[in-house]
Amino acid sequence: MDVLKFREMFLAEAAEHLQMMVDILVQLDSDPEDQDGIDALFREAHSIKGMAATMEYAETARLAHHLEDRLDICRKQGRISGVEIDWLLEANDLLKLLLEDIRNDSTERSIESFLGTIPQESEACPPLEGKADGPLECDQGQQIQLRLRDTVVAPGARFMVLLKRFSDFGTVLGSTPSAEELLQGGESLHLAVTLKSDLFQQQIHDQLLKYSEVEEITFVDEAEVKKEKQPEKRPSGKTVRVSTELLDHFINLTGELITNRNQLQNALRERQWEELDDGVGQLVRLVKNLHHQVLQVRMVSLQGLTGRLSRTVRDLARNHKKEIEFQVVGAEIELDRAIVEELTDPLVHMIRNAIDHGIEEKGTITLKAWRERDQVLVQVADDGCGIDPDKIRQRALEKGLLNPSQAQTIRDYDLFQLICQPGFSTADEISETSGRGVGMDVVKTAIERVGGLLLIDSSPGEGARITLKLPISLAIIRVLIVECDGSWMAMPITRVVQTVEISPDEVQSSGKQLMINYQDELLPMLSLRKILKRPQGSPPETIPLVVTEVMGRKVGLVVDRLVGQREVFIQRLPAPFDQIRGCNGGTILGDGQIVFLLDLQSLFERRRS
Amino acid sequence: MLKRVLIVDDALFMRTMLRDIFVEIGWQVVAEAENGEEAIAAYEEHRPDLVTMDVVMPEMGGIDALKVILSQDPAAAIVVCSALGQKNLILDAVSAGAKDFIVKPFQRDQVLEVVERVIAS
Amino acid sequence: MTQLLPFKVGYETYALKLNDVQEVVENQTLHDFPTAPDIVAGAISFHGRIVPVVDLARLLGFPLGKIGQRLIVLVNQRGPVALGVDVVRAVINIEMNQMNQMEDFAERNYISNVINYGGEMMSLFDLDHLQRELELICLQAGGERC
Numbered sequence: 001m002d003v004l005k006f007r008e009m010f011l012a013e014a015a016e017h018l019q020m021m022v023d024i025l026v027q028l029d030s031d032p033e034d035q036d037g038i039d040a041l042f043r044e045a046h047s048i049k050g051m052a053a054t055m056e057y058a059e060t061a062r063l064a065h066h067l068e069d070r071l072d073i074c075r076k077q078g079r080i081s082g083v084e085i086d087w088l089l090e091a092n093d094l095l096k097l098l099l100e101d102i103r104n105d106s107t108e109r110s111i112e113s114f115l116g117t118i119p120q121e122s123e124a125c126p127p128l129e130g131k132a133d134g135p136l137e138c139d140q141g142q143q144i145q146l147r148l149r150d151t152v153v154a155p156g157a158r159f160m161v162l163l164k165r166f167s168d169f170g171t172v173l174g175s176t177p178s179a180e181e182l183l184q185g186g187e188s189l190h191l192a193v194t195l196k197s198d199l200f201q202q203q204i205h206d207q208l209l210k211y212s213e214v215e216e217i218t219f220v221d222e223a224e225v226k227k228e229k230q231p232e233k234r235p236s237g238k239t240v241r242v243s244t245e246l247l248d249h250f251i252n253l254t255g256e257l258i259t260n261r262n263q264l265q266n267a268l269r270e271r272q273w274e275e276l277d278d279g280v281g282q283l284v285r286l287v288k289n290l291h292h293q294v295l296q297v298r299m300v301s302l303q304g305l306t307g308r309l310s311r312t313v314r315d316l317a318r319n320h321k322k323e324i325e326f327q328v329v330g331a332e333i334e335l336d337r338a339i340v341e342e343l344t345d346p347l348v349h350m351i352r353n354a355i356d357h358g359i360e361e362k363g364t365i366t367l368k369a370w371r372e373r374d375q376v377l378v379q380v381a382d383d384g385c386g387i388d389p390d391k392i393r394q395r396a397l398e399k400g401l402l403n404p405s406q407a408q409t410i411r412d413y414d415l416f417q418l419i420c421q422p423g424f425s426t427a428d429e430i431s432e433t434s435g436r437g438v439g440m441d442v443v444k445t446a447i448e449r450v451g452g453l454l455l456i457d458s459s460p461g462e463g464a465r466i467t468l469k470l471p472i473s474l475a476i477i478r479v480l481i482v483e484c485d486g487s488w489m490a491m492p493i494t495r496v497v498q499t500v501e502i503s504p505d506e507v508q509s510s511g512k513q514l515m516i517n518y519q520d521e522l523l524p525m526l527s528l529r530k531i532l533k534r535p536q537g538s539p540p541e542t543i544p545l546v547v548t549e550v551m552g553r554k555v556g557l558v559v560d561r562l563v564g565q566r567e568v569f570i571q572r573l574p575a576p577f578d579q580i581r582g583c584n585g586g587t588i589l590g591d592g593q594i595v596f597l598l599d600l601q602s603l604f605e606r607r608r609s
Numbered sequence: 610m611l612k613r614v615l616i617v618d619d620a621l622f623m624r625t626m627l628r629d630i631f632v633e634i635g636w637q638v639v640a641e642a643e644n645g646e647e648a649i650a651a652y653e654e655h656r657p658d659l660v661t662m663d664v665v666m667p668e669m670g671g672i673d674a675l676k677v678i679l680s681q682d683p684a685a686a687i688v689v690c691s692a693l694g695q696k697n698l699i700l701d702a703v704s705a706g707a708k709d710f711i712v713k714p715f716q717r718d719q720v721l722e723v724v725e726r727v728i729a730s
Numbered sequence: 731m732t733q734l735l736p737f738k739v740g741y742e743t744y745a746l747k748l749n750d751v752q753e754v755v756e757n758q759t760l761h762d763f764p765t766a767p768d769i770v771a772g773a774i775s776f777h778g779r780i781v782p783v784v785d786l787a788r789l790l791g792f793p794l795g796k797i798g799q800r801l802i803v804l805v806n807q808r809g810p811v812a813l814g815v816d817v818v819r820a821v822i823n824i825e826m827n828q829m830n831q832m833e834d835f836a837e838r839n840y841i842s843n844v845i846n847y848g849g850e851m852m853s854l855f856d857l858d859h860l861q862r863e864l865e866l867i868c869l870q871a872g873g874e875r876c
Contacts, residue, residue, distance in 0.1 A: 487762035574809020582765035
């Protein structure tokens with residue numbers, strides 16, 4: 001028996017189940033009574049246990065068994081608490097470590113200490129006690145629960161006003177959410193206040209009735225409160241897990257900011273300009289640091305994707321009866337969550353292509369990720385037969401994407417980019433996996449949507465490499481600002497190959513098309529004014545050019561002026577204006593000027609249509 | 610004696626609207642101000658029973674003006690007016706001491722309810 | 731009782747329900763929105779957000795005025811939008827029963843109702859229709875311009 005082969009299968013499969021568990025747990029976090037979710041979770045744990053036991057990985061099986069037990073209890077209770085979700089996520093991490101041990105051929109680590117942390121059943125609730133109306137002056141105070149109408153615009157601020165009102169009635173011993181939470185923007189329609197007061201319930205009730213925003217007022221006994229507390233309420237909505245290390249960074253930064261504020265206030269009071277200058281310099285550094293840390297919170301590694309991808313490889317290899325090894329390098333590289341989410345389908349598609357068209361019988365697919373300055377590069381490479389330039393050329397001619405003279409002069413590299421043209425496909429027959437016609441154009445669109453760039457490279461007999469150049473973060477990107485007809489416009493720096501200023505003498509013409517020689521290559525020149533239907537400007541002494549890539553070809557985009565690079569926060573435009581082609585959002589610069597982000601690709605598509 | 614109100618808003622439109630409401634319920638509008646600095650001066654001069662204070666105004670904004678007024682008269686009854694999208698500013702204003710708030714665009718009845726509440730407490 | 735905000739575009743007096751209005755802003759700097767369709771006059775920076783400005787005169791086929799002087803920023807579930815108008819008048823309060831259902835004017839789609847306010851006729855501006863038209867125009871933007 002080929003133990004190694006089974007081990008690989010087990011590892012891939014188990015990782016798959018673990019990822020699934022994480023996904024479900026995150027969902028349950030916002031909907032802890034989702035029976036289907038809890039059931040699915042139980043099945044995942046059960047599968048892992050079964051597989052691990054078969055493979056005789058004792059500790060892994062034992063931990064999975066404990067998970068199954070916990071989940072069985074949850075199933076019977078019909079809900080899963082936040083504490084349990086946290087514990088299960090930790091157990092999930094530990095299972096991943098155990099899989100690592102198995103992969104490395106080392107002994108599975110002990111899970112004994114972790115099992116000690118299994119959440120205990122909560123203590124039995126104290127007996128209920130009836131309570132008559134009377135002054136709310138007992139030591140623990142009384143809890144008053146309020147619910148706001150769902151039309152209330154600013155519930156947080158409304159509760160702040162109400163909390164102040166409560167302090168007119170007596171002493172507020174505590175509230176959920178607390179004043180601090182409200183100030184930090186916590187929004188909920190429910191407020192629970194513990195109040196100690198000389199007033200009678202009825203008096204307080206009457207006062208509260210003056211607030212038409214309040215829909216429901218409930219006076220609750222402390223004993224009942226304790227009972228109510230058991231099903232722990234967690235905030236709904238998308239949650240992220242933040243490492244305590246990162247939180248510590250935030251706390252340190254806050255400390256530094258406070259020091260900085262004191263320094264600035266001091267300098268201002270004493271009119272110490274030098275010190276003020278110093279302080280502002282510090283502030284610039286701190287804000288930059290804060291920005292960086294906040295972005296960290298949104299970052300996830302590619303690890304979450306690799307499980308699904310290796311499964312795709314395995315399934316396809318089996319279907320095609322090909323022998324394929326899947327290697328992952330740099331899975332620890334982190335990207336903004338939104339980009340990673342966008343990346344899944346394109347990567348699956350690229351891998352399918354590699355198996356379908358690239359590798360013939362046996363080969364290796366490598367997924368490699370690395371950082372280059374403020375970009376992340378993700379590459380899918382295979383060692384198959386490579387892309388045949390002649391086939392592409394033939395196809396492009398048939399499709400009318402090239403004319404015969406272009407077909408002769410076009411360089412292989414530029415030829416490969418044509419694969420991403422809509423409707424282009426070189427598969428000689430329609431295959432079940434990649435299909436025909438749809439494919440790389442969809443991939444390219446998805447990559448460009450997140451501000452990335454897709455490059456194809458291949459040498460006959462040495463396989464093909466598709467490289468994605470991606471911004472690390474979606475919201476904040478580096479742009480090149482250009483001027484055109486008196487307005488500033490921006491384009492993502494990831495889409496810019498280079499900026500140059502040329503003399504009008506360097507412009508050549510080929511038929512109607514103006515061309516420019518750029519690094520021994522003739523590039524067509526396109527005018528941004530023309531594309532945007534703006535009047536022609538006066539002829540300049542030097543022509544500012546942005547070398548960029550559209551429709552798979554390098555072009556020189558003529559602008560009025562190159563303004564420079566900026567790091568900007570991109571806003572999505574409100575619907576339906578986000579549908580306007582050629583624009584991918586905008587940003588407001590420090591001086592209040594609005595600059596729109598040009599989407600060159602769709603501008604050109606729009607020009608053609 | 611007539612109750613007296615100071616209306617602070619940079620938009621003529623909002624001031625007119627509030628003035629109409631107060632006049633209708635028999636209040637005296639002692640002054641109108643277009644920014645925080647004018648508001649502080651007008652408050653000092655008139656000591657009104659109530660101030661309606663816009664949050665976002667040119668020059669000095671409503672929250673700063675509110676803080677100054679409260680530092681001079683801790684009993685000042687100030688209600689902030691703010692647009693829908695400024696929840697955080699409302700929070701800041703309330704924690705700085707605003708007695709209540711109204712969200713623009715508002716209905717006459719909402720203004721009346723808040724005014725009644727603030728004057729009663 | 732309903733509160734309405736009357737405004738003028740071209741020769742016509744329209745009105746919006748006050749509940750649909752977020753703010754009336756004046757003398758805003760209008761920024762170029764290079765890829766937008768004609769009926770979008772540009773965009774303003776409104777409390778830190780980019781808000782596109784619809785040139786109502788152009789949309790409704792009236793002679794073009796100077797955009798940016800008076801803008802009505804709408805409360806919109808889907809996102810803010812500003813309407814460039816000629817004149818904004820004071821808010822009026824009106825009982826719903828004073829509204830007369832408008833007769834079927836197919837060519838005047840942007841009107842959902844006509845209100846008789848003390849003898850003056852005002853057209854209640856149809857925001858749903860505006861939303862649908864904007865969606866269409868934005869989707870097609872580019873195609874017909876080239």
